[in-house]
Amino acid sequence: MKPRHHLHHRTCAGLALGALLLAAGAHAAAPCVPVGRWARPTDGAPEALDSGPWLTELAQSGIVLLGERHDSAEQHRWQLQTLAALAAQQPRMTIGLEMVPRRLQSVLDRWVAGELGEAQFLDAVEWDTIWGFDPALYLPILHFARMNRIPLLALNVDRALVSRVSESGWDAIPEEAREGIGDPEPASTAYLAFLRGKHARHNRADDERADETRFERFVQSQLLWDRAMAERIAEVAQRDDAPLLVVLSGSGHLVYGYGIPHQLAALGAPRARVLLPYSAEPCSELVPGYADAVFGLDPVAERDAPAPATLGVLLAAEDGGVRIERVFDNSVADAAALRPGDIVRELAGREVHSVADVVASVRRQPPGTWLPIVVERRGKTRLVLAKFPPEPEP
Structure with missing residues (x-):
């Protein structure tokens, strides 16, 4: 089984946070979390936080989890700003x-030791094969770590293991093939409901029992991902000489404490602080437990920031093609009705033999154009047209 691959998606968890509320009449009210400010979700209006004392508290907290939408340049800028502010107060940091x-x-x-150039690093870390998001979104953070000799910590397992769990379930994986990962803590009822909503959008089965089996394996693969990262975090955080550990992860693994925080608590790790960016979701989302704090981002910058075609x-690699294992919410693939299980055979008239073929073809796609995709679905070949959004108007 070859490793799976994330090909740029609009949201890991569908969680770009915040909204602009409209006041009575035609006038726009101020956002419930001002741009450039920290706030804590409460039962009422979000509680404003003084950034100085708040960052000091975070720097002393042990574990800080920073959420992101992987393709958002603005959210990565926020992550870098937060990393720099924390490093100024606690130089003993690991990312x-x-x-x-x-x-x-x-x-x-x-x-981090300065032994690799950018191209060498991206090749050695198998960036396009394993992750696939535009490296330019992450390189400022990676350079910040190297300039300041801040250690970087690899958190995840190979995608091949996650893929096997998606196909066969966790119990079918032999102990020696689990990469040392223990049994994940079961998902809470709320997390199951959260995951069921995401799963239902993109997995339409003719057989209800088959659909339920797919959902169970989807949950198990998600829990594996959460558990793998949590175990690595706990391993470092529980050392006597533990640094401040700041984690960069998709917001879907953090929101409401469902994913990584839930697994960390089961492992007896120190309490982690969850911080999420906020820009374009209803303020009704900001309830106690949503996150320890959110940071207001400019919704215009979020919307208009240039991004590569996604x-x-x-x-996942498949003999004779590439299999789609997951379709992310609000993405080009979602709008084109691509589905998990589809085998990509051709892109723009060219045969597809590897994940790299798909990555290269999508990255070449100009804004506002259509990409013809030939897929095999349940033994039948069909043509799907994927429309890429136009460049934002100046």
Whole structure:
């Protein structure tokens, strides 16, 4: 089984946070979390936080989890700003990365030590194959770590293991093939409901029992991902000389404490602080437990920031093609009605033989154009047209 691949998606969890509320009449009211300010979700209006004391508290907290939408340049800028502010108060910091499996820890070490150039690093860390999001979104953070000799920590497992769980379930994986990961803590009822909503959007089965089996395996693969990262975090956080550990992860693994925080608590790790960016969701989302704090981002900057062409799928190598394992919400693939299980055979008239073929074709796609995709679905071939959004108007 070859590793799966994230091909740029519009949201890991469908969680770009915040909204602009309209006052009575035609006048716009101020956002419930001002741009550039921290706030704590409450039962009423979000509670404003003084950034100085708040950052001091975070720097002393042990574990800080920073959420992101992987393709958002503005959210990565916020992450870098927060990392810099925390490093100024606590130089003994380590940055944990969802994007890198543990087997490539030595590559991160060599990058931080200054032994690799950008191209060498991206090749050695298998960026396009394993992660696939535009590296330009992450390189400022990676350079910040190297300039300040801040260690980088690989958190994840190989995608091949996650793929096997998606196909066969956790119980079918032999102990020796689990990469040392223990049994995940079961998902809470609320997390199951959250995941069921995401699963139902993109998995339409003719057989209800088959659909339920797919959902159970989807949950198990999600819990594996959460558990793998949590175990690595706990391993570092529970050392006597533990640094401040700041983790970069998709918001879907953090929101409401469902994913990584839930697994950390089961492992007896120190309490983690969850911080999420806020820009374009209703303020009704900001309830106690949503996150420890949110940071207001400019919704215009979020919407208008230039981004590379993205399809919005999770891919796996398949003999004679590439299989779509997951379709992300609000993505180009979602709008084109691509589905998990589809085998990509051709893109723009060219045969597809590898994940790299898909990555290269999508990255070449101009804004506002259509990409013809030939897929095989349940033994039948069909043509799907994926429309990429136009460039934002100046």
